[in-house]
Amino acid sequence: MLAPRNYGPDYVAAFDSIYPELAAAHGVLLYPFVLAGVAGEAALNQADGIHPNAAGVDAIVKGLTPKAEELVIRVRSGLR
Numbered sequence: 001m002l003a004p005r006n007y008g009p010d011y012v013a014a015f016d017s018i019y020p021e022l023a024a025a026h027g028v029l030l031y032p033f034v035l036a037g038v039a040g041e042a043a044l045n046q047a048d049g050i051h052p053n054a055a056g057v058d059a060i061v062k063g064l065t066p067k068a069e070e071l072v073i074r075v076r077s078g079l080r
Contacts, residue, residue: 002033029074031067034060 003015023030035052037059038044044056052060 029067029071031064034064036063 001019003012005012007015019032020030022028033039038052038056041056042049044052044059046053
């Protein structure tokens with residue numbers, strides 16, 4: 001998750017560092033922003049401009065798939 005950019009640079013910097021730091025500290029995989037490449041793209045969102053449409057969901061799945069595959073490999077090998 002990423003902080004909304006309208007919260008200001010100090011808040012954004014503090015919030016955006018939380019999940020990467022936690023992932024590094026615990027040795028777990030991180031996919032920083034599930035809406036990467038979809039948020040703000042009108043063609044990938046419903047009329048409300050917030051929720052992904054079918055094409056947006058496809059883009060999300062395409063982005064997440066490599067991390068999901070990596071997670072399966074880690075679990076099968078006994079890693080986190």
